[in-house]
Amino acid sequence: MPEGMIGQSPVRVDGRAKVTGTAHYASDMAVPNPAWAFLVTSAIARGRVTEINEAEARQVSGVLDILTHRNMRGEVQDAGFFAGGGYTSTTMRPLEDDRVHHDGEIVAMVLAETYEQAREGAYRLHVHYAEENPAAGFDAEGAELVSAKDASKGSFEDPAVGDADAALATAAVTVEADYATPTQHHNPIELFTTTASWENGRLTILEGSQYVHGLRNGIAAQLGMDPSLVRVESPFIGGAFGSRGSLTQRTALVAVAARRLRRPVKLVATRDQGFTIATYRAETRQHVKLGADKDGKLVALVHEGVEVTSRPDPYKVAGTQTTCRMYACPNIRTKVSILHADRNTPGFMRSPPEVPYMFALESAMDELAVKLGMDPIELRRVNDTMHEPIKGLPYTSRSLMQCFDRGAEAFGWKQRNPEPRSMRDGDWLVGVGCASTIYPTHLGAATARVTLTPNGHARVQTAAHDIGTGTYTVVAQAAAEGLGLPLEKVVVEMGDSELPPAPVSGGSNVTASVCTVVMQACEQIRARLAAAAQDGPLKGRDPATLRLVDGTLRAPDGTAEPIADAMGRASNGAIEISAENIPKGLPPDSLKKLYQGRQALGAGLEGKEVAMAAFGAEFVEVRVHSRTAEVRVPRLLGAFAAGRIVNPRTARSQLMGGLIWGMGGALLEATEIDQRRARYVNDNIAEYLIAVNADVPKVDVLFVEEEDRQVNPLGIKGLGELGNVGTNAAIANAVFHATGKRVRELPIRIESLL
Amino acid sequence: MTSQPDEGGLGRRGLLGVGAAAPFLAPRQAAAQPAPPSLPLKERPDMTLTLHINGKAHPLTLDPRVTLLDALREHLALTGAKKGCDQGQCGACTVLLDGHRVLSCLTLAAMAEGKEVTTIEGLAGADGALHPMQQAFLDHDAFQCGYCTPGQIMSAIGCVQEGHAEKPEQIREYMSGNLCRCAAYPNIVEAIQAAKPQMGRA
Ligand code: FES
Ligand code: FES
Numbered sequence: 024m025p026e027g028m029i030g031q032s033p034v035r036v037d038g039r040a041k042v043t044g045t046a047h048y049a050s051d052m053a054v055p056n057p058a059w060a061f062l063v064t065s066a067i068a069r070g071r072v073t074e075i076n077e078a079e080a081r082q083v084s085g086v087l088d089i090l091t092h093r094n095m096r097g098e099v100q101d102a103g104f105f106a107g108g109g110y111t112s113t114t115m116r117p118l119e120d121d122r123v124h125h126d127g128e129i130v131a132m133v134l135a136e137t138y139e140q141a142r143e144g145a146y147r148l149h150v151h152y153a154e155e156n157p158a159a160g161f162d163a164e165g166a167e168l169v170s171a172k173d174a175s176k177g178s179f180e181d182p183a184v185g186d187a188d189a190a191l192a193t194a195a196v197t198v199e200a201d202y203a204t205p206t207q208h209h210n211p212i213e214l215f216t217t218t219a220s221w222e223n224g225r226l227t228i229l230e231g232s233q234y235v236h237g238l239r240n241g242i243a244a245q246l247g248m249d250p251s252l253v254r255v256e257s258p259f260i261g262g263a264f265g266s267r268g269s270l271t272q273r274t275a276l277v278a279v280a281a282r283r284l285r286r287p288v289k290l291v292a293t294r295d296q297g298f299t300i301a302t303y304r305a306e307t308r309q310h311v312k313l314g315a316d317k318d319g320k321l322v323a324l325v326h327e328g329v330e331v332t333s334r335p336d337p338y339k340v341a342g343t344q345t346t347c348r349m350y351a352c353p354n355i356r357t358k359v360s361i362l363h364a365d366r367n368t369p370g371f372m373r374s375p376p377e378v379p380y381m382f383a384l385e386s387a388m389d390e391l392a393v394k395l396g397m398d399p400i401e402l403r404r405v406n407d408t409m410h411e412p413i414k415g416l417p418y419t420s421r422s423l424m425q426c427f428d429r430g431a432e433a434f435g436w437k438q439r440n441p442e443p444r445s446m447r448d449g450d451w452l453v454g455v456g457c458a459s460t461i462y463p464t465h466l467g468a469a470t471a472r473v474t475l476t477p478n479g480h481a482r483v484q485t486a487a488h489d490i491g492t493g494t495y496t497v498v499a500q501a502a503a504e505g506l507g508l509p510l511e512k513v514v515v516e517m518g519d520s521e522l523p524p525a526p527v528s529g530g531s532n533v534t535a536s537v538c539t540v541v542m543q544a545c546e547q548i549r550a551r552l553a554a555a556a557q558d559g560p561l562k563g564r565d566p567a568t569l570r571l572v573d574g575t576l577r578a579p580d581g582t583a584e585p586i587a588d589a590m591g592r593a594s595n596g597a598i599e600i601s602a603e604n605i606p607k608g609l610p611p612d613s614l615k616k617l618y619q620g621r622q623a624l625g626a627g628l629e630g631k632e633v634a635m636a637a638f639g640a641e642f643v644e645v646r647v648h649s650r651t652a653e654v655r656v657p658r659l660l661g662a663f664a665a666g667r668i669v670n671p672r673t674a675r676s677q678l679m680g681g682l683i684w685g686m687g688g689a690l691l692e693a694t695e696i697d698q699r700r701a702r703y704v705n706d707n708i709a710e711y712l713i714a715v716n717a718d719v720p721k722v723d724v725l726f727v728e729e730e731d732r733q734v735n736p737l738g739i740k741g742l743g744e745l746g747n748v749g750t751n752a753a754i755a756n757a758v759f760h761a762t763g764k765r766v767r768e769l770p771i772r773i774e775s776l777l
Numbered sequence: 778m779t780s781q782p783d784e785g786g787l788g789r790r791g792l793l794g795v796g797a798a799a800p801f802l803a804p805r806q807a808a809a810q811p812a813p814p815s816l817p818l819k820e821r822p823d824m825t826l827t828l829h830i831n832g833k834a835h836p837l838t839l840d841p842r843v844t845l846l847d848a849l850r851e852h853l854a855l856t857g858a859k860k861g862c863d864q865g866q867c868g869a870c871t872v873l874l875d876g877h878r879v880l881s882c883l884t885l886a887a888m889a890e891g892k893e894v895t896t897i898e899g900l901a902g903a904d905g906a907l908h909p910m911q912q913a914f915l916d917h918d919a920f921q922c923g924y925c926t927p928g929q930i931m932s933a934i935g936c937v938q939e940g941h942a943e944k945p946e947q948i949r950e951y952m953s954g955n956l957c958r959c960a961a962y963p964n965i966v967e968a969i970q971a972a973k974p975q976m977g978r979a
Pocket of ligand 2: 212919926959
């Protein structure tokens with residue numbers, strides 16, 4: 024039933040390719056006779072490369088060339104920091120000079136006939152350093168603290184309202200605590216790979232990317248080329264989570280290598296190199312103060328955070344922007360600072376601002392509930408609001424309490440005994456906890472081309488990406504609905520910079536941004552067919568009332584004409600429509616920025632007239648062993664309201680994956696840093712703990728219906744990052760309930776509970 | 778953590794107790810200590826071998842260091858098996874060797890000679906009909922990005938054939954060598970439970 028295809032749950036249109044091994048990820052795509060690249064990365068975090076002895080490496084049979092700063096200086100131009108309107112994940116230029124800025128920085132690339140030879144050549148390249156004392160991060164000598172406001176040169180203001188300190192001084196109940204979150208790495212299972220080839224001055228890059236237009240324009244700027252001479256292909260992406268959103272150093276090096284060798288070059292970086300040649304979620308330290316009256320109504324909120332970044336780049340996530348808008352509160356003060364250390368530059372990682380900052384706020388809310396002797400859900404209820412408190416903008420919709428009520432019911436929240444350490448099952452202490460979750464509804468300008476053929480097949484072309492999110496499927500659903508066709512008659516092409524640009528697959532914007540523009544193209548096709556229908560069986564019907572349904576053009580009175588006939592009237596062949604859309608509330612230059620491949624998402628919580636976000640409530644049960652302090656999570660449940668759900672099957676998978684991410688973040692994940700040498704210690708996925716199947720017995724996802732036509736015409740709020748926001752605090756709150764011990768530093772491990 | 782360079786042929790791998798072809802650690806030389814003495818450069822004549830994959834014989838001439846995973850991906854254009862770590866940590870490279878699941882990144886191509894290799898490409902019938910496990914993964918949305926999926930499916934088939942898919946807890950345990958960063962785990966367990974009765978016991 025094609026009408027109403029939005030909201031149905033077809034299996035993924037790319038699913039068959041994925042289960043048969045025929046989905047081609049970047050390193051699966053064949054190029055003729057590639058040379059292989061292998062990276063050599065720095066063994067120190069700060070200092071200089073003093074000597075590179077290439078003799079032995081060059082004797083390895085098959086070694087073709089070695090790139091170092093000695094032959095690369097000046098080859099790669101500055102393309103601007105992505106967070107400042109440019110393209111690159113860092114302003115550090117690859118192999119630009121002898122400086123070492125962080126552990127694992129690329130210091131050489133060895134090129135050889137085969138992978139094995141390149142690897143051996145890399146082992147036999149001897150790099151010598153003059154090491155200086157590095158600052159690893161917090162508490163390190165030489166790290167430099169700057170307020171985010173100063174670092175932003177005026178573009179960032181810490182949100183505030185009222186007089187929080189005065190209100191705290193007279194509040195009936197207060198809580199005040201420090202929270203800390205660790206370094207985390209995305210670790211998508213697909214490694215960071217790049218293949219480059221040149222033909223007649225044109226460059227083709229095969230690389231898993233969340234933004235092929237950004238990559239294309241960025242690499243063109245780095246190499247001083249016209250972007251039209253660059254093509255980036257990324258049809259399938261083996262997980263991204265933010266790690267493939269901006270242009271990292273390796274891409275330009277592979278491109279230059281391919282130009283020098285006059286043949287394609289292929290790089291598959293190793294897992295441990297992935298920890299230092301791309302981005303990560305930086306560790307934070309936060310301080311929260313809450314003041315409330317005796318009924319739990321908030322009178323004051325203070326939220327301060329410090330985040331680690333690299334020496335040159337003022338990267339920040341500033342989740343105070345979200346936490347200050349979570350609850351009604353007349354007096355709010357926030358402050359974000361960044362700490363420059365000898366580290367690689369951090370970047371987006373799934374729900375970048377919300378994950379660390381909502382951990383602190385939602386833990387503090389639980390502490391406040393305990394102090395008030397109040398049910399934590401009721402505390403959220405008395406502080407619920409339909410207006411964000413900073414500027415007083417209305418939420419277009421906010422179903423937070425509906426989510427709590429649905430979730431509490433399904434979870435059996437009422438059965439809990441609120442007393443900590445009161446619930447037991449044999450040797451296991453049992454605890455339950457909950458927390459709010461939120462993710463702002465970001466939108467971006469987008470373009471798409473839709474072609475309807477005379478035999479009633481449609482082709483949708485847009486340079487969006489499916490990073491596991493189900494984008495191929497939901498875009499096909501939108502076109503099927505818009506053109507009244509069965510899903511099998513729609514083909515979607517994405518992940519190629521030759522296609523009309525679509526925004527970065529980040530900020531959970533793509534389903535809304537891209538489905539909207541695809542629907543607009545479909546509407547233009549409908550209008551053309553309807554206008555031409557006057558000399559057929561639909562003569563005399565108002566064209567505005569004709570709709571595309573079930574493969575026909577149909578009038579409200581039921582008279583219908585097969586699409587093929589209607590097509591014959593409107594066109595001699597296929598009808599091809601290109602549409603461009605700037606979502607309401609976004610600046611007019613959004614489209615220009617999109618064509619330039621810059622980051623230009625808007626809306627969310629920082630709009631001018633309204634605030635837009637998806638909300639949810641997350642519940643967990645934990646079991647803590649009374650003797651070993653092992654923590655297990657037998658149940659995770661989330662109830663979510665995210666506007667219209669385009670495909671409940673893929674949406675559920677996203678949210679389920681998010682809940683599990685949150686669980687892993689709370690209990691398992693942390694990149695350990697050698698504080699003396701500022702090097703990552705557990706840079707592999709055996710020691711960097713990712714949740715495994717045995718960690719996840721039961722996950723429930725509930726959808727709370729929400730109709731919101733203000734966010735965008737289709738009523739879609741993104742949800743790819745909604746699932747993993749509240750989970751950290753929900754688990755910490757449940758651990759408190761089980762054990763009576765409040766853990767304010769993640770991850771919560773056995774040693775936190777001894 | 779990587780520190781000392783490993784010279785590709787000998788070195789620490791025995792000490793680390795990892796399989797024969799690992800670990801291919803990246804070279805990040807320790808800074809404070811003098812560089813370790815290099816092993817002498819060695820000529821490594823290519824070897825010829827024949828691999829039997831999905832019922833077909835493939836004669837090959839390979840550097841002896843080539844893993845089964847790289848032989849499949851880079852020399853035979855069978856890119857279904859994926860490289861997620863090259864260190865035996867993720868399971869994305871899982872294939873069946875004489876019906877048993879192995880990590881092809883920890884298996885040298887030479888070690889697969891004389892054995893029957895089954896990869897994801899060898900599961901569907903000639904008519905394109907999916908193996909019950911593939912169909913179940915599709916129906917249960919047991920993946921998102923799909924990168925771990927060929928490994929999960931091969932491992933799931935191995936898991937059922939070993940008799941380790943009797944209960945959900947057992948499936949979770951015996952599938953924990955296959956990481957899924959998208960965290961499709963509950964759906965993977967459902968898919969395996971659904972496929973099991975449709976698979977003839979090997
Ligand atoms: S690639 Fe073989 S286990 Fe990860
Ligand atoms: S589906 Fe993405 S890693 Fe498993």
